[in-house]
Amino acid sequence: MSGRIREHASTIVVSALSSLFAVTLILFTGILTAAIDPAVIEGSGMFRLVLIMVAAIFILIALYVGAIVTANTFSTIIAGRTRTIALLRLIGATSARVRARVAGEGLVMGLLGAVLGFGIAEALCAAAVAWGPELGWLPAGRDYPLFDPLTLIAVAIVALTTWAAAWSGSRRVGRVSPIAATGAAVELPAERSRRRPARTVWAMILLIIGAALLAIGIALGLVTPLALFIAFFGGLFSFTGIALGAHLIMPPLLRLSGRALGSGPSGRLAAANAVRFPERSARSTIGLVIGVTLVTMFAVALASYETMTLQAFENDPSLREELAGTLAVTTAVFTGLVGFSAVIAAVGLVNTLSLSVLQRTRELGLLRALGFTGAQVRRMVLAESAQMTLTALVFGLVLGVFYGWTAAVTLLGSQSGMMAPTIPWPIIGGVAVFGIALALIAAAAPARRAIRVSPVAALAAQ
Incomplete structure (x- = not known):
């Protein structure tokens, strides 16, 4: 029970x-x-x-x-x-x-x-x-x-x-x-995971439709604010395509982040685990990618919206100052609301990693029997958590900046023209700190559980 x-x-x-x-x-x-x-x-x-x-x-x-x-x-x-x-x-x-x-x-x-x-x-x-x-x-x-x-x-x-x-x-x-x-x-190995044509085809279709709608929305955004609705569906379709194709998209990104975290035995094993079972690694990271993307998207959209709006009222300093205060409060409230979804995604990452360690008793026991110390096993689990969090942070930040900029341009592009995105660095920094803390928290309990595995008992486990 x-x-x-x-x-x-x-x-x-x-x-x-x-x-x-x-x-x-x-x-x-x-x-x-x-x-x-x-x-x-x-x-x-x-x-x-x-x-x-x-x-x-x-x-x-x-x-x-x-x-x-x-x-x-x-x-x-x-x-x-x-x-x-x-x-x-x-x-x-x-x-x-x-x-x-x-x-x-x-x-x-x-x-x-x-x-x-x-x-x-x-x-x-x-x-x-x-x-x-x-x-x-x-x-x-x-x-x-x-x-x-x-x-x-x-x-x-x-x-x-x-x-x-x-x-x-x-x-x-x-x-x-x-x-x-x-x-x-049992997890699907890389070969069987890639041989899922229906899922892959649907992911490609959604990505293509989403990219086309985003491009149309950005172009029409220079004419009418109604382009925001087109861009919204473009973002919805494209991100759903990314979520469906996560078993193909996330492993290469995880491999890159794994190389960046070190080349020792623990780091190499952690990076190999991400590629060996793509579905497991995709499940662990895609939820956090959604959370980071949402927070970044709203933060960039509101910051870009604030920049464009204030530029439109440069000739009225008093109104401009009043708008700046109102927009700052609005940005804080909306970012906090969306941040709640990031917390939900973080819970998913912590639980998935914990379940993964529970289900790999024999694998961890074999590593201990082959000479891995408890410290090395702990570092491997920490490296897995770190590479998943780092990948989700970077990928989510890139997607969030793009989606946020698209939202701002399609809404105000007809008044302010095409502009570079405004990056709210304090919020981005807060997301990065949150990610580092999450990597440590997510790995703490699984790492303790992993080093308590007895090699003899683990190899006898079914």
């Missing part, structure tokens, strides 16, 4: 974070609406509608990232349960039945996490309403709502999204044959 809880810890945490984010945004939308003086803003229903639309965008982003992290987690779990699934198939269980059982686990864990997130969000909002007037954050004497029917819908959506992601992540069940009962954790 403890093993199952450990496997699903990431699922519970991710669904709890997604639910916490969604419920908090919905409740604070109602609280902010109640805090507005009707004499200042008439018809606050429209204001609430706008807030809900903005909140919905960020909720969808969090659900999207959470779904990918959950699907990758269940793919890793399935790889580690190959022997158990094969034994079930051997005694007559169908792949559909086993897959439904795995998806059912996802639904239960997702619902558990969603309810937990709901409770925490309610407590946070209750504390804000109780202490807000005293601290001067909220006007006193208002009736602030602490419940909204939309929150129950959000909880249900989080649970159903987790179930759908678990179903998607368990698609490998059908490929587990009864003969695999003689093995242990």
Whole structure:
């Protein structure tokens, strides 16, 4: 039982974070609406509608990232349960039945996490309403709502999204044959991973469509701000293509980052592991790539938008100063909201690496039997975490700068023309520091677990 809880810890945490984010945004939308003086803003229903639309965008982003992290987690779990699934198939269980059982686990864990997130969000909002007037954050004497029917819908959506992601992540069940009962954790090797024509073709199609729409959006952005919608779909298609083709894109990038981290035995083994099992390395990194891309994209888009807007009001210093303050606050708020999705992605990286170490008991035992010391095994696990984090950071930063610049140009290109992207270096630096800390945190527990592996017991493990 403890093993199952450990496997699903990431699922519970991710669904709890997604639910916490969604419920908090919905409740604070109602609280902010109640805090507005009707004499200042008439018809606050429209204001609430706008807030809900903005909140919905960020909720969808969090659900999207959470779904990918959950699907990758269940793919890793399935790889580690190959022997158990094969034994079930051997005694007559169908792949559909086993897959439904795995998806059912996802639904239960997702619902558990969603309810937990709901409770925490309610407590946070209750504390804000109780202490807000005293601290001067909220006007006193208002009736602030602490419940909204939309929150129950959000909880249900989080649970159903987790179930759908678990179903998607368990698609490998059908490929587990009864003969695999003689093995242990099984990952697709590089040759078989590359021989997935349907997935590769779809990835190429989405990338081509996305690139074409992005190019059209940038060109039309010099004429009309409506080009932003074209660029939005271009970014959506192109990034989905990158996610689908991650098993081909990420290993070469991981190989390069592995070489940059050193050429010792531990570093070489860590770099080889990334290429030897492309799907495992892609699952570990693509979620973090999404998080870094989102944070960077919004930061660059808002910074470029601020630069273009302020240039348009150079002749009005007072208005320009007022706009600068407003845009700075907006940038901080939006970056913080998107940063929540990066935290969800980081949870996925930590859990995937932990599960990977748990499922490689025999491999680690063999290394110890061949003479690897505990320190060398620890360095190998740390090098794997570092190269995955470094790759995700660099790749995500490049994508985020490009997507952010595209958003700003398509929105304001008709007024300001083609401009170079404005890079918010403090935020980029914060992302880099976050990545370094994440690499150390992600490797800490797996490294301790790895050096405790007894060579004799590990080689006897199945």
